[in-house]
Amino acid sequence: MASADQQPEPASGARTAYDPATDSLRFTGEVHLRNIRQLTFGGNNAEAYWSYDGTQLVFQSDWKQINDQGCDQQFVMNADGSDLSSGEKYQLVSTGQGRTTCGYFLPDGRVIYSSTHAASPACPTTAAERTRSYVWDVFATFDIYVANADGTGQELLIGGEGYDAEPTVSPDGKYVIFTSTRSGDLELYRYELASGETIQLTDELGYDGGAFFSPDSKQIVWRASRPTGEDAETYRSLLRQNAVQPGALDLYVANIDGTNKRRVTQLPGANWAPFFHPSGEKILFASNHHTMAEGGREFDLFLIDIASGDLERVTYSGTFDAFPMFSPDGTKLVFASNRRGDRADSRDTNVFVADWVETPTPADRAFTTR
Known part of the structure:
Protein backbone atom coordinates (compact mmCIF):
# COMPACT_ATOMS: atom_id res chain seq x y z
CA MET A 1 0.00 0.00 0.00
CA ALA A 2 1.29 3.47 -0.86
CA SER A 3 0.68 6.61 1.15
CA ALA A 4 1.53 10.30 1.13
CA ASP A 5 0.80 13.23 3.40
CA GLN A 6 -1.29 14.80 0.67
CA GLN A 7 -2.20 13.92 -2.88
CA PRO A 8 -0.39 15.74 -5.68
CA GLU A 9 -2.25 17.45 -8.44
CA PRO A 10 -3.21 15.23 -11.39
CA ALA A 11 -0.44 14.62 -13.90
CA SER A 12 -0.66 16.64 -17.09
CA GLY A 13 -3.37 15.17 -19.29
CA ALA A 14 -4.67 12.87 -16.54
CA ARG A 15 -8.42 12.34 -16.48
CA THR A 16 -8.74 11.67 -12.75
CA ALA A 17 -6.92 12.82 -9.64
CA TYR A 18 -3.86 10.82 -8.74
CA ASP A 19 -4.43 8.29 -5.94
CA PRO A 20 -1.11 7.20 -4.40
CA ALA A 21 -2.83 4.33 -2.60
CA THR A 22 -3.31 2.55 -5.94
CA ASP A 23 0.26 3.08 -7.19
CA SER A 24 1.56 -0.26 -5.91
CA LEU A 25 4.33 -0.50 -8.51
CA ARG A 26 5.89 2.79 -7.42
CA PHE A 27 8.73 2.66 -4.87
CA THR A 28 9.75 5.15 -2.21
CA GLY A 29 12.07 7.74 -3.74
CA GLU A 30 10.59 7.56 -7.24
CA VAL A 31 9.56 11.20 -7.25
CA HIS A 32 9.47 11.51 -11.06
CA LEU A 33 7.07 8.59 -11.61
CA ARG A 34 3.33 8.23 -11.03
CA ASN A 35 0.63 5.81 -12.14
CA ILE A 36 2.99 2.97 -13.04
CA ARG A 37 1.13 0.40 -15.15
CA GLN A 38 2.32 -3.09 -16.06
CA LEU A 39 1.70 -4.15 -19.67
CA THR A 40 3.25 -7.64 -19.87
CA PHE A 41 3.08 -10.42 -17.32
CA GLY A 42 5.73 -13.10 -17.70
CA GLY A 43 8.94 -14.16 -19.38
CA ASN A 44 11.41 -11.62 -20.69
CA ASN A 45 9.93 -8.49 -22.25
CA VAL A 264 29.15 11.98 -20.42
CA THR A 265 29.63 9.45 -17.60
CA GLN A 266 32.73 8.41 -15.72
CA LEU A 267 31.18 5.86 -13.41
CA PRO A 268 32.12 2.31 -12.43
CA GLY A 269 30.13 -0.62 -13.75
CA ALA A 270 27.79 -0.74 -16.71
CA ASN A 271 26.13 2.53 -17.71
CA TRP A 272 23.90 1.86 -20.69
CA ALA A 273 20.41 2.05 -22.29
CA PRO A 274 20.58 5.85 -22.59
CA PHE A 275 17.78 8.08 -23.83
CA PHE A 276 17.64 11.86 -24.13
CA HIS A 277 15.46 13.81 -21.72
CA PRO A 278 12.84 15.90 -23.61
CA SER A 279 14.96 19.01 -22.97
CA GLY A 280 17.88 17.49 -24.86
CA GLU A 281 20.10 18.61 -21.98
CA LYS A 282 20.00 15.44 -19.86
CA ILE A 283 20.30 11.69 -20.38
CA LEU A 284 18.20 9.03 -18.68
CA PHE A 285 20.05 5.72 -18.45
CA ALA A 286 20.41 2.41 -16.61
CA SER A 287 23.35 1.78 -14.30
CA ASN A 288 24.67 -0.55 -11.62
CA HIS A 289 27.48 1.78 -10.52
CA HIS A 290 25.87 2.22 -7.09
CA THR A 291 25.71 -1.53 -6.39
CA MET A 292 29.16 -2.62 -7.57
CA ALA A 293 30.29 -3.28 -4.00
CA GLU A 294 27.46 -5.82 -3.71
CA GLY A 295 28.17 -7.47 -7.05
CA GLY A 296 26.46 -4.99 -9.37
CA ARG A 297 23.29 -7.03 -9.85
CA GLU A 298 20.88 -4.17 -9.19
CA PHE A 299 20.22 -1.72 -12.02
CA ASP A 300 18.35 1.53 -11.57
CA LEU A 301 17.57 4.50 -13.79
CA PHE A 302 19.57 7.70 -13.39
CA LEU A 303 19.32 11.16 -14.92
CA ILE A 304 22.54 13.00 -15.74
CA ASP A 305 22.98 16.60 -16.87
CA ILE A 306 25.23 16.57 -19.96
CA ALA A 307 26.91 19.89 -19.22
CA SER A 308 27.38 19.72 -15.46
CA GLY A 309 27.48 15.97 -14.82
CA ASP A 310 24.92 16.34 -12.01
CA LEU A 311 23.42 12.92 -11.32
CA GLU A 312 19.96 12.07 -9.97
CA ARG A 313 18.64 8.62 -9.18
CA VAL A 314 15.17 7.99 -10.66
CA THR A 315 14.17 4.42 -9.72
CA TYR A 316 14.50 2.54 -6.43
CA SER A 317 13.00 -0.89 -7.05
CA GLY A 318 16.14 -2.74 -5.96
CA THR A 319 15.75 -5.06 -8.94
CA PHE A 320 16.41 -4.38 -12.63
CA ASP A 321 15.16 -1.17 -14.26
CA ALA A 322 16.40 -0.44 -17.78
CA PHE A 323 15.52 0.52 -21.38
CA PRO A 324 13.80 3.85 -20.64
CA MET A 325 12.18 5.92 -23.38
CA PHE A 326 10.16 9.11 -23.06
CA SER A 327 6.93 9.36 -25.03
CA PRO A 328 7.03 11.81 -27.95
CA ASP A 329 5.23 14.46 -25.89
CA GLY A 330 7.51 13.88 -22.89
CA THR A 331 4.68 13.12 -20.46
CA LYS A 332 5.22 9.37 -20.08
CA LEU A 333 8.05 6.92 -19.64
CA VAL A 334 8.23 3.31 -20.76
CA PHE A 335 10.81 1.00 -19.22
CA ALA A 336 11.53 -2.66 -18.45
CA SER A 337 11.76 -3.96 -14.91
CA ASN A 338 11.70 -6.98 -12.59
CA ARG A 339 9.57 -5.04 -10.09
CA ARG A 340 6.37 -6.45 -8.64
CA GLY A 341 3.55 -4.80 -6.75
CA ASP A 342 3.78 -7.39 -3.96
CA ARG A 343 7.57 -6.86 -3.74
CA ALA A 344 8.24 -10.58 -4.28
CA ASP A 345 11.46 -11.55 -6.03
CA SER A 346 11.04 -12.23 -9.74
CA ARG A 347 13.23 -13.17 -12.67
CA ASP A 348 10.54 -12.05 -15.12
CA THR A 349 11.24 -8.81 -16.94
CA ASN A 350 8.13 -6.89 -17.92
CA VAL A 351 7.18 -3.65 -19.66
CA PHE A 352 5.85 -0.74 -17.61
CA VAL A 353 4.53 2.72 -18.47
CA ALA A 354 4.49 5.61 -16.00
CA ASP A 355 3.48 9.24 -16.00
CA TRP A 356 6.61 11.40 -15.92
CA VAL A 357 6.67 14.13 -13.26
CA GLU A 358 9.16 16.75 -14.37
CA THR A 359 8.81 18.87 -11.23
CA PRO A 360 7.96 16.68 -8.22
CA THR A 361 5.58 18.13 -5.64
CA PRO A 362 6.09 17.85 -1.87
CA ALA A 363 3.61 14.98 -1.96
CA ASP A 364 5.73 13.17 -4.56
CA ARG A 365 8.75 13.56 -2.30
CA ALA A 366 6.73 12.29 0.68
CA PHE A 367 5.47 9.21 -1.19
CA THR A 368 6.24 5.96 0.63
CA THR A 369 5.50 2.30 0.04
CA ARG A 370 4.74 -0.30 2.66
Missing part, protein backbone atom coordinates in the same frame (compact mmCIF):
# COMPACT_ATOMS: atom_id res chain seq x y z
CA ALA A 46 12.17 -5.52 -22.96
CA GLU A 47 13.27 -2.77 -25.32
CA ALA A 48 9.78 -1.28 -25.59
CA TYR A 49 9.74 1.88 -27.71
CA TRP A 50 7.00 4.37 -28.60
CA SER A 51 5.28 4.95 -31.91
CA TYR A 52 5.55 8.48 -33.30
CA ASP A 53 1.98 9.28 -32.25
CA GLY A 54 2.54 7.96 -28.72
CA THR A 55 -0.28 5.40 -28.86
CA GLN A 56 1.62 2.13 -29.34
CA LEU A 57 4.76 0.33 -28.25
CA VAL A 58 6.95 -2.19 -30.03
CA PHE A 59 8.79 -4.63 -27.77
CA GLN A 60 10.67 -7.91 -27.83
CA SER A 61 9.44 -10.92 -25.92
CA ASP A 62 9.97 -14.61 -25.22
CA TRP A 63 6.84 -14.77 -23.03
CA LYS A 64 5.35 -18.20 -23.66
CA GLN A 65 1.78 -16.89 -23.57
CA ILE A 66 2.40 -15.01 -26.82
CA ASN A 67 5.57 -16.62 -28.17
CA ASP A 68 6.14 -20.38 -28.12
CA GLN A 69 9.07 -20.25 -30.53
CA GLY A 70 11.73 -19.90 -27.82
CA CYS A 71 13.60 -16.80 -29.04
CA ASP A 72 12.79 -13.12 -28.68
CA GLN A 73 10.30 -11.93 -31.29
CA GLN A 74 8.92 -8.45 -31.96
CA PHE A 75 5.39 -7.47 -30.93
CA VAL A 76 3.23 -4.34 -30.97
CA MET A 77 0.73 -3.37 -28.27
CA ASN A 78 -1.33 -0.34 -27.36
CA ALA A 79 0.44 1.81 -24.78
CA ASP A 80 -2.69 2.08 -22.63
CA GLY A 81 -3.07 -1.69 -22.45
CA SER A 82 -6.28 -1.77 -24.48
CA ASP A 83 -7.01 -4.30 -27.22
CA LEU A 84 -5.66 -3.73 -30.70
CA SER A 85 -8.10 -3.39 -33.60
CA SER A 86 -7.75 -7.14 -34.12
CA GLY A 87 -9.16 -7.75 -30.65
CA GLU A 88 -5.83 -9.09 -29.40
CA LYS A 89 -3.53 -7.45 -26.85
CA TYR A 90 -0.30 -8.21 -28.70
CA GLN A 91 0.48 -8.43 -32.42
CA LEU A 92 3.47 -10.36 -33.76
CA VAL A 93 5.49 -8.13 -36.11
CA SER A 94 8.52 -10.30 -36.85
CA THR A 95 8.38 -13.60 -38.74
CA GLY A 96 8.33 -15.87 -35.69
CA GLN A 97 11.59 -17.41 -36.88
CA GLY A 98 15.20 -16.97 -35.81
CA ARG A 99 16.03 -14.47 -33.08
CA THR A 100 15.15 -10.79 -33.18
CA THR A 101 16.15 -7.68 -31.28
CA CYS A 102 15.74 -3.93 -31.16
CA GLY A 103 12.40 -3.05 -32.72
CA TYR A 104 11.66 0.63 -33.38
CA PHE A 105 8.86 2.52 -35.12
CA LEU A 106 9.27 4.48 -38.33
CA PRO A 107 7.22 7.67 -38.80
CA ASP A 108 4.84 5.87 -41.20
CA GLY A 109 3.92 3.29 -38.54
CA ARG A 110 6.09 0.49 -39.86
CA VAL A 111 8.58 -1.24 -37.58
CA ILE A 112 12.32 -1.63 -38.08
CA TYR A 113 14.03 -4.51 -36.29
CA SER A 114 16.95 -6.95 -36.45
CA SER A 115 16.59 -10.66 -37.12
CA THR A 116 18.55 -13.83 -37.90
CA HIS A 117 15.63 -15.57 -39.64
CA ALA A 118 17.13 -15.38 -43.15
CA ALA A 119 20.05 -17.55 -42.05
CA SER A 120 17.90 -20.12 -40.25
CA PRO A 121 14.37 -20.37 -38.86
CA ALA A 122 15.79 -21.96 -35.70
CA CYS A 123 16.92 -20.13 -32.59
CA PRO A 124 20.68 -19.63 -32.91
CA THR A 125 22.93 -21.05 -30.22
CA THR A 126 23.74 -18.31 -27.74
CA ALA A 127 27.22 -17.12 -26.89
CA ALA A 128 26.63 -18.01 -23.26
CA GLU A 129 26.01 -21.62 -24.30
CA ARG A 130 29.14 -21.65 -26.46
CA THR A 131 31.50 -19.92 -24.03
CA ARG A 132 29.92 -21.04 -20.73
CA SER A 133 30.16 -17.49 -19.40
CA TYR A 134 27.97 -14.39 -19.10
CA VAL A 135 28.32 -12.70 -22.47
CA TRP A 136 26.11 -10.84 -24.93
CA ASP A 137 25.48 -12.23 -28.40
CA VAL A 138 26.72 -10.46 -31.52
CA PHE A 139 25.15 -12.74 -34.12
CA ALA A 140 26.80 -12.31 -37.51
CA THR A 141 23.47 -13.35 -39.05
CA PHE A 142 21.59 -10.30 -37.73
CA ASP A 143 20.27 -8.08 -40.52
CA ILE A 144 17.85 -5.15 -40.30
CA TYR A 145 14.31 -5.43 -41.65
CA VAL A 146 11.17 -3.33 -41.90
CA ALA A 147 7.60 -4.60 -41.66
CA ASN A 148 4.11 -3.29 -41.22
CA ALA A 149 2.88 -3.27 -37.64
CA ASP A 150 0.63 -6.25 -38.43
CA GLY A 151 3.62 -8.31 -39.58
CA THR A 152 2.98 -8.02 -43.31
CA GLY A 153 5.32 -6.49 -45.87
CA GLN A 154 8.61 -7.84 -44.53
CA GLU A 155 11.58 -6.27 -46.36
CA LEU A 156 15.34 -6.29 -45.87
CA LEU A 157 16.62 -2.76 -45.22
CA ILE A 158 20.25 -3.14 -44.12
CA GLY A 159 22.23 -6.34 -44.56
CA GLY A 160 25.50 -7.86 -45.61
CA GLU A 161 28.29 -9.72 -43.91
CA GLY A 162 28.49 -9.45 -40.14
CA TYR A 163 26.33 -8.10 -37.34
CA ASP A 164 23.85 -5.35 -38.30
CA ALA A 165 21.51 -4.56 -35.42
CA GLU A 166 20.36 -2.08 -32.76
CA PRO A 167 18.58 0.29 -35.18
CA THR A 168 16.79 3.41 -33.94
CA VAL A 169 15.23 6.23 -35.97
CA SER A 170 15.68 9.99 -35.73
CA PRO A 171 12.60 11.98 -34.61
CA ASP A 172 12.60 13.83 -37.95
CA GLY A 173 12.40 10.47 -39.73
CA LYS A 174 15.48 11.02 -41.89
CA TYR A 175 18.03 8.62 -40.42
CA VAL A 176 18.57 5.23 -38.84
CA ILE A 177 21.51 4.71 -36.53
CA PHE A 178 22.72 1.15 -36.00
CA THR A 179 25.67 -0.94 -34.83
CA SER A 180 27.66 -3.13 -37.20
CA THR A 181 30.81 -5.26 -37.32
CA ARG A 182 31.37 -4.49 -41.01
CA SER A 183 34.65 -2.73 -40.13
CA GLY A 184 35.84 -5.61 -37.94
CA ASP A 185 34.77 -3.90 -34.71
CA LEU A 186 31.42 -2.91 -33.21
CA GLU A 187 30.91 0.62 -34.53
CA LEU A 188 28.03 3.02 -35.09
CA TYR A 189 26.72 3.81 -38.57
CA ARG A 190 24.13 6.27 -39.85
CA TYR A 191 21.82 5.24 -42.68
CA GLU A 192 19.81 7.83 -44.61
CA LEU A 193 16.35 6.45 -45.33
CA ALA A 194 15.77 8.53 -48.47
CA SER A 195 19.04 7.70 -50.24
CA GLY A 196 20.46 4.63 -48.51
CA GLU A 197 23.73 6.49 -47.88
CA THR A 198 25.62 4.95 -44.95
CA ILE A 199 28.42 6.64 -43.03
CA GLN A 200 30.55 5.35 -40.15
CA LEU A 201 30.34 7.47 -36.99
CA THR A 202 32.78 5.81 -34.55
CA ASP A 203 36.20 4.23 -34.98
CA GLU A 204 37.67 3.38 -31.56
CA LEU A 205 38.23 -0.12 -30.22
CA GLY A 206 35.28 -1.25 -28.12
CA TYR A 207 31.57 -1.87 -28.29
CA ASP A 208 29.79 1.23 -29.59
CA GLY A 209 26.08 0.50 -29.51
CA GLY A 210 22.60 1.20 -28.20
CA ALA A 211 22.44 4.65 -29.82
CA PHE A 212 19.49 7.07 -29.83
CA PHE A 213 18.85 10.50 -31.33
CA SER A 214 18.15 13.71 -29.44
CA PRO A 215 14.65 15.23 -29.66
CA ASP A 216 15.83 17.75 -32.28
CA SER A 217 17.57 15.00 -34.31
CA LYS A 218 20.90 16.87 -34.09
CA GLN A 219 22.76 14.68 -31.59
CA ILE A 220 23.18 11.03 -30.66
CA VAL A 221 23.83 9.30 -27.36
CA TRP A 222 25.25 5.79 -27.00
CA ARG A 223 27.08 3.48 -24.65
CA ALA A 224 30.58 2.26 -25.31
CA SER A 225 33.37 0.18 -23.85
CA ARG A 226 36.99 1.28 -24.29
CA PRO A 227 39.08 -1.79 -23.40
CA THR A 228 42.85 -1.52 -23.07
CA GLY A 229 45.68 -3.96 -22.35
CA GLU A 230 44.53 -7.48 -21.48
CA ASP A 231 40.91 -6.34 -21.59
CA ALA A 232 41.40 -5.35 -25.23
CA GLU A 233 42.74 -8.80 -26.07
CA THR A 234 39.81 -10.45 -24.30
CA TYR A 235 37.42 -8.17 -26.18
CA ARG A 236 38.95 -9.06 -29.56
CA SER A 237 38.94 -12.77 -28.73
CA LEU A 238 35.27 -12.78 -27.75
CA LEU A 239 34.29 -10.69 -30.75
CA ARG A 240 35.83 -13.32 -33.02
CA GLN A 241 33.36 -15.69 -31.35
CA ASN A 242 30.50 -13.25 -32.03
CA ALA A 243 30.22 -12.24 -28.39
CA VAL A 244 31.05 -9.42 -26.00
CA GLN A 245 31.35 -9.41 -22.23
CA PRO A 246 29.43 -6.50 -20.69
CA GLY A 247 31.37 -4.78 -17.97
CA ALA A 248 32.70 -1.26 -18.04
CA LEU A 249 30.36 0.83 -20.18
CA ASP A 250 30.03 4.61 -20.29
CA LEU A 251 27.86 7.06 -22.17
CA TYR A 252 28.94 9.34 -25.00
CA VAL A 253 27.23 12.03 -27.06
CA ALA A 254 28.11 13.49 -30.45
CA ASN A 255 26.65 15.33 -33.40
CA ILE A 256 24.75 13.11 -35.82
CA ASP A 257 27.71 13.15 -38.22
CA GLY A 258 29.98 11.76 -35.48
CA THR A 259 31.78 15.03 -34.74
CA ASN A 260 32.16 16.62 -31.31
CA LYS A 261 32.28 13.31 -29.44
CA ARG A 262 32.39 13.67 -25.68
CA ARG A 263 32.10 11.34 -22.73
